[in-house]
Amino acid sequence: MNRSRQAGVAVETADFIPGDAVVAGIRKNIEAYEAARASVVRQVRWRVPLFVGLVLATVVLIAWLFNKVADPNEQWFSTPHVFLYVVGFAASILLYFQAMKPATRLQQSFRQTLLPIIFGFIRDVRYAHGGRPNSFDRLPREAVGPFNRESFDDVVSGRYEEFSFELYEAELREGTGKGSSTAFKGVIVAFEAIEPLPGILVATRRTNAVVGFFRGMFASKMQELSSGVPELDAAYEFRTDNAEAAQPLVSGRLAQALKWLGETWPEEPARVALNGSDGFLLLPQAKNFFELPAISVPLDYQTHVAPMISDMGAMLATAALVRKIGARDEAA
Structure with missing residues (x-):
């Protein structure tokens, strides 16, 4: 002490400092969290590249269409292009967090369960x-x-x-x-x-x-x-x-x-x-x-x-x- x-x-x-019985209960909760975490990791691995990839592909396609009407000296860098890139960047961030929601929900749910236990x-x-x-x-x-x-x-x-x-x-x-x-x-x-x-x-x-x-x-x-x-x-x-x-x-x-x-x-x-x-x-x-x-x-x-x-x-x-x-x- x-x-x-x-x-x-x-x-x-x-x-x-928690006793052995409390620690054992915490470890059981961790085991349950780990089982759910493995599933969520698999979800996130495909959701993030899919969600963000769709935004990037859309931005590239629209930028290519802008090139059809843009001045030859402003290919890819005209004012509409720049505005599109800004919007695409913001959308990528939003969709990234959307793709990560299963992980966010799992961790928040686990904290709500775990914290009252560990602070016995x-x-x-x-x-x-x-x-x-x-x-x-x-x-x-x-x-x-x-x-x-x-x-x-x-x-x-x-x-x-x-x-x-x-x-x-x-x-x-x-x-x-x-x-x-x-x-x-x-x-x-x-x-x-x-x-x-x-x-x-x-x-x-x-x-x-x-x-x-x-x-x-x-x-x-x-x-x-x-x-x-x-x-x-x-x-x-x-x-x-x-x-x-x-x-x-x-x-x-x-x-x-x-x-x-x-x-x-x-x-x-x-x-x-x-x-x-x-x-x-x-x-x-x-x-x-x-x-x-x-x-x-x-x-x-x-x-x-x-x-x-x-x-x-x-x-x-x-x-x-x-x-x-x-x-x-x-x-x-």
Whole structure:
């Protein structure tokens, strides 16, 4: 059993490891998935070249007919030709995804069956895909900055230890087209705070001057605080609308928790937000935590499923630690 003790809290990493009986059940589900996967792979192998090939053949035929009326100097490259190629490219993409639908349906169905089983350490576990999480509207926008596009992938909710949570993959973007930028991409864990904070407190990574300017405009009503720890103040911005209530947290357990998070999630600083009785842990991450391998790859418990269990357990154990930030000593 591995144990990490920070901010006066022990994080147990063995509590979420499934027992032999659960693993045996998971392996049986994997066997059923593998049997269906073999059939789907055969379907996809003929559907993709057929669907896309028909589009390409149609484009070539129409382009050849355009040549009959096009200027000799514009054979294959006239304005109608170029428009045709663009339309053909878009149609190829659409038909490719249409051809892959048997694989998409199988993998999504398997996730809906598998995730509640492998996360047996979560009570009242529920799984959804693509819907807007209930807690998202309560997430302080100061934690992510401005955005005008949002998308969600897998959503898992339930009870871990003594608190309810909602964990989801989110991508938030600002702008349109090539000029858009990522405000946040990764996992958000929403949880019940032990002690409500009378206000909002966010800890976000310190950004460059341009991004900081726009974030400052967005959070103009928020006051910046200092943790008193030079390395943390260099890496993080602490903002609140209630400095009196937030300062003891920023100088105390929040600073301790962020130090531990820096060791646990070293790729990009995690973000923390408190809003009344709601707490949020934001873990920037490019990968999809619950993604299955490509349909052509056999599914293996140790390679593909066990890491999901470990990742989920680590994220919830981390949320349990962050949840202690605002607690009185006797509650922590």
